[in-house]
Amino acid sequence: MSTETIEFQAEARQLLQLMIHSIYSTKDVFLRELISNSSDALDKLRLAAYRDKDLEVDTSDLHIALEIDSDARTVTVRDNGIGMSRDEVVDLIGTIAKSGTAEMLAQLRQARETGGSSEEATAELIGQFGVGFYSSFMVADRVELVTRKAGSHTGVRWESTGDATYTVAEAPDAPQGTAVTLHLKPEDADDALHDFANEATVRATVKRYSDFITWPIRMAPASGEGEPETVNSRKALWARAQKDVSDEEYAEFYRHVSHDWREPLETIRLAAEGTFEYQALLFLPSHAPMDLFWRDAKRGVQLYVKRVFIMDDCEALVPEYLRFVKGVVDASDLSLNISREILQQDRQIQLIRKRLVRKVLSTVKTMQEKEPEKYATFWSELGRAVKEGLLSDHENQKAILDICSFSSTHDPEKSTTLRDYLARMPEGQDSIYYATGDSRAALERSPHMEAFRAKGYEVLLLTDPVDEVWVGAVPSFEEKPLASIAAGEVDLGGDEVDxxxxxxxxxxxxxxxxxxxxxxxxxxxxxxxxxxxxxxxxxxxxxxxxxxxxxxxxxxxxxxxxxxxxxxxxxxxxxxxxxxxxxxxxxxxxxxxxxxxxxxxxxxxxxxxxxxxxxxxxxxxxxxxxxx
The missing domain is CATH 1.20.120.790 (Heat shock protein 90, C-terminal domain)
Structure with a gap:
């Protein structure tokens, strides 16, 4: 195959320009992303080899290697994982297929044009599937990638300077796996902390971001003398005692599994022993993910079996209304051959799912009672999604309703729980009254509100689109019926037309x-x-x-x-x-x-x-x- 020059997809070109001209302080994120990609490739190879005994691959020494050439100013991240075919290279690197990326790019451009800070938005964009690789261009003016798909006998060489095009050529001698070589930009004396031709900088970055990666990350001395040294601790966070894990380690692991640059709002650990055993490490985000309401967004947590990675985005473990929950479940008694279809019917998975859901809901309830500010953040960011569970999860409907908050006529500044509403109900009021509509202002001016205002009855003001649907599925709370002020003959304590x-x-x-x-x-x-x-x-x-x-x-x-x-x-x-x-x-x-x-x-x-x-x-x- 001769060298072929191909144009980047339009969105990819725009993203590359943002990276090339980046002035952001998070430049070291590129190394985290490349190591994460290598870790995923090793996970996938081990699973593929387990499932296909005829696959011609060597899995005896799976690892990630970091190579630094300070004279040539290059950094190489190499793995002997699953590798990529020519078509996969073009699809994953030349194209950003993720739904909604165009909208995110528009937001980033707008933030730059208006002088606003778009660093958080950029960091959230970095790391999404097919996008994290582009962060390399924050520190490099040329990037080479050599890869060979496991089971294939020829490899592929990809190269780009980050302009409108890239080249793809055959690489006959490519070893199994993927090697990404970054030709670093000239050293900036004012930005010595981000000089990745420096061995100490790379070691510190690996320790900060990737210490929990379960595969060995080996680094040879820059002098070329001596044996490569494993620079990460490799012990899975969920397998370590809680007292031995720092908040910083939890936060970095959250970033690894969620691709969210911010710290998590809450960390949840769960373990079960007995009939079947599993460990779970879950996180609640502090901000709603950009794709929270995208129809084709991926959801679910990572599934491991006895520390062996099985799949990303295991939907069977998390209901759709908790799609923002990220983390890991490591089960001991499942088959490594389990498929997504089998997972939907597996009894153990269903029991784990039930316990995860209850734990998340009880964690939010505790937050509501003991950390009201943290709960307020959670509800303002994620409450709209949680309320979907009132329609889909009848088993936990009461628990979900118990953690909900709503605007009401009681206080224009603060939302209320249904329990607080009940505590304020005057004598003679027998129902929980609500109004649905587009906005609080419109509801407060509605003629339907007049008699309730005159009576001093509190009314819940429900303005989320999902509110229109769930109120029809929830007849009551604590034996008090929910009643729309705009429906039927409202009983206001004997006030009839004489x-x-x-x-x-x-x-x-x-x-x-x-x-x-x-x-x-x-x-x-x-x-x-x-x-x-x-x-x-x-x-x-x-x-x-x-x-x-x-x-x-x-x-x-x-x-x-x-x-x-x-x-x-x-x-x-x-x-x-x-x-x-x-x-x-x-x-x-x-x-x-x-x-x-x-x-x-x-x-x-x-x-x-x-x-x-x-x-x-x-x-x-x-x-x-x-x-x-």
């Missing part, structure tokens, strides 16, 4: 129900309004206006749902309409007023008019009449 007030409205209600028959299924008097003229309510189980918007946003037309129009019998507009109808029942202008009332009620709750132009024309005609 008979004297009802007098004279029967004819109006019958006429309006007929005039608005295309839009409403009933018109009735309301006892929930104190200020507004009208409000729209739904029967229990009806599709809410916000759910209708969500359906349309997804490209689906929701089923038509007619709602109930309630009129305030004490409002001047309603009493005037009643009197006018009594005197002039055939006046066509009264129909316009009825339609305006309906439109106003729809807008007041944040709904959408079916025909805004017709409503404006109707309003204009009425205003003209009023001006006479």
């Amino acid at each position: 008979d004297d007030t009802k007098k004279g409205f029967d004819t109006l209600l019958t006429w309006m129900a007929s005039a608005l028959a295309d839009d409403v299924k009933e018109v009735r008097l309301s006892h929930r309004l104190t200020e507004s003229a009208a409000v729209l309510v739904g029967d229990p189980g009806d599709l809410t206006p916000t759910l209708e918007k969500m359906y349309r946003a997804m490209g689906q037309e929701p089923p038509t749902v007619k709602r109930i129009l309630e009129l305030n019998p004490r409002h001047a507009l309603v009493t005037s309409l009643r009197d006018a109808h009594d005197k002039r029942p055939d006046d066509p202008g009264l129909g316009d007023t009825a339609r305006l009332l309906h439109g106003m009620a729809l807008l007041a709750e944040g709904g959408e008019l079916a025909d805004p132009a017709a409503f404006v024309a109707l309003l204009s005609r009425q205003l003209e009449k009023s001006l006479g």
Whole structure:
């Protein structure tokens, strides 16, 4: 194969430029990423050799080697792992296939253009699959990669200076595995801490970032004299006694498994002995991952069996609503041949999953009770995902509900738990009241809120899209039913429209129900309004206006749902309409007023008019009449 020159994918070119012109202080991250890639390659080779006895590979001395040539100013990271084929090199290095990378690049560019700090965002981008390799260009002006796929008889040489192209050529004598050689940029006297042609700098970086890597990382003296020395301790963190592991070691291991540059919010250790044994080391992030709501984002924790790596992103161990949890589970009694399909049915995996979920939820509960500031961070960043479990995890629904926090009318600055809500309920209130909508401001101005405000009843203000769905699946909390203030006949302690007030409205209600028959299924008097003229309510189980918007946003037309129009019998507009109808029942202008009332009620709750132009024309005609 002759040397072939290929253009980088557009996103890859943009990322390379960010790296080449980087002024970030996290330049040593490149070594962490290259060592992590080598560790993954060794894991994959050992597993492949176990599963395929005919694979022609030597697994007797799997390791990572670091080679420094201070005179030539090169650093090489070499492994004898799984290696790559020519197509894999092009796919993994020439292309950034990860969904959402284009959006992240746009955010980075915007941060640079506006003068904001984008170092955290860059660090979060570094390390994602197929991306960590590019961090090499923060310290190198040319990078060479030589690799041979296990079982193959010829290798591949890749090379680039980080411009728009790279070259790929055949490497007949390439050994099994992958070697990445960085031709370092000229030494910067002002940045001696990041001179990676210096042996001491490389050793210190390995100790800081990669000490827990289970494969030996060997480094030969720069002088060329003496035997290579293993420079990492190699003992898995989850196998060490908790007292022997520092917070810094936990934080670095978290970065290794999550590719998140920040420190974790919480570290969770779990071990089980008896019928089956396993150890788990889990982490809760301090910020929501960028891909938390991407449909094709990977989730799950790493699975090991007796310290042998089995797979990344083991979804069978973590439910989707806890997809932000990162870490490792090391089981003792599983087969090394276990597949993702078998995992879904494996009884031991299901039991481990149950215990992991309970441990995570109980950890958050403890955080809520004893570390409120840390809990507030967790909930603001990850609560929206956790609430999905109210729909999918019926076994733990109560525990999930117990760690939830919601905005409410009690305090505009602080959220509340349901237990705190119950403790504040006045005598005579039998339900937990909530309102769903797009924003707190819109809900607080809603006509539905008027009677509850007058009564002094607290209302939960639910504005996340998932709130619209889970409230229908959770009937109660601590035997107190959850009730929407916009649904059905709300019982507010005997506040009904008295008979004297009802007098004279029967004819109006019958006429309006007929005039608005295309839009409403009933018109009735309301006892929930104190200020507004009208409000729209739904029967229990009806599709809410916000759910209708969500359906349309997804490209689906929701089923038509007619709602109930309630009129305030004490409002001047309603009493005037009643009197006018009594005197002039055939006046066509009264129909316009009825339609305006309906439109106003729809807008007041944040709904959408079916025909805004017709409503404006109707309003204009009425205003003209009023001006006479």
